[in-house]
Amino acid sequence: MPPNETIDRASYLPAYAQLVNILKDKIASGELRPGSQLPSEAQLCERYQISPMTVRRSIGDLVAKGLVTTTQGRGTFVKSVHIGEVSFGLGDFKGLFGEKGDTKVRLLGARIVRANKRLARKLSVREESRVINIRRLLINKDVPVLFHEEYMVYDPSLPIVEAEMEATSLAGLFSGHATSDLKGGHLTIEATTLDKEEAELLGGEVGEPAFRLAHTFYDFNDNPFSWGWFIAQGKRLSFRTSLGIFEHTA
Amino acid sequence: MPPNETIDRASYLPAYAQLVNILKDKIASGELRPGSQLPSEAQLCERYQISPMTVRRSIGDLVAKGLVTTTQGRGTFVKSVHIGEVSFGLGDFKGLFGEKGDTKVRLLGARIVRANKRLARKLSVREESRVINIRRLLINKDVPVLFHEEYMVYDPSLPIVEAEMEATSLAGLFSGHATSDLKGGHLTIEATTLDKEEAELLGGEVGEPAFRLAHTFYDFNDNPFSWGWFIAQGKRLSFRTSLGIFEHTA
């Protein structure tokens, strides 16, 4: 478990990764405390008999992991932990899906509506223009876990529903192959409570805590083409992360 | 705005960053669509007259940004967007603090309690052992924005309250200088609703949507020493992020 103090050139693990592990362990064990300075790159080269570019790669990895900071002319230092820099992944959201095959999508409705003011602004279309509204329920092992409501611009030049629906298909977005028409989007996570309809669909109680994941997706002309949100019960979902050094970083 | 098609060796911007921008723009403009293959590293070396290591650094940056993937023996390809890989930061949380000077912390109470079963498990102490309980209210411009409840192990060998309180002081954790006794921790974000007490403290309504950010912090012996949570009204907070290519990536 304790890594050797030398680089094993025969190891399947590349030299830079071995050095990362060595330094990481020194930090995790407290041998290198937050604020203390790491050996200089030249010293690490000499100590472990590896070339400068390899040492730099190792240190770059540690910087990327948020474990150290470098300052030109000063040196490399172990960072102390800051909550503000933590990031959470949406992988937890994906966990609602479970194993493939367990998950089904039930289409609750698809219709064409006229854009009100808010919708017109969100999709950059004129008020009263036609917009596709799609409502889906995601079911995992017969348990409804996610409600999705989405509005998409209606482009008469396209074969409507199938193409549009595939564009932001749940499976594609979360785990599989998204379309190449999607340039990117914005997401926000909000706290909310279930309303009557959502509670019925998800099998929960009205007023129960829930997450709303709102999305806007853009095409390669930077025009929004989809706006909507996912609703998940709070009890079925939480976002987890770690600060500092933990197994999962290994 | 459109970057030149050559590397400017006189630019203050390093060569690898210039190549990153060139490739990023080709992706953003749709010239390189999701799924399509980038020129090989050798071709990029030739085309832009830079050495292999420099090209690799550029591509490494794009991989880190999640814009491309590389497969040994196959090539480098533009990724399509996947929600599951998105991550969002706690910077939004930090936004509750506002400009420095606007923010005050009011100590609502600090006392020593006996650990119940749950608390004993969370802090890895025996049931009935003594634990410090601290409750704070964070106030920004006279508006209460954050309620913090925390339990810490009571170590009789330390000068109690001040040392312990500083260990996870709000200011230190979110923006400033954390102590070097903190190795790391686990965080979870949950959806919840305000109970009566929280509603009174935060000036909200009972049952109103809220976020709970729960934390456990560990020392360098991997012993948990702090467990607790922050409560923020949902209307004062949302977590935002982007997928794909947007300005903020520049």
Added chain:
DNA sequence: AAGTGGTCTAGACCACTAT
């Protein structure tokens, strides 16, 4: 066999910080 990315060398010069 040809082409691709993955690792690594052994230096070079530059920009910045400290003394």
Added chain:
DNA sequence: TAGTGGTCTAGACCACTTT
């Protein structure tokens, strides 16, 4: 001035995928 990290070169050899 000495020491630090930041960038970059011009190759090398390896592992892997595809034809």
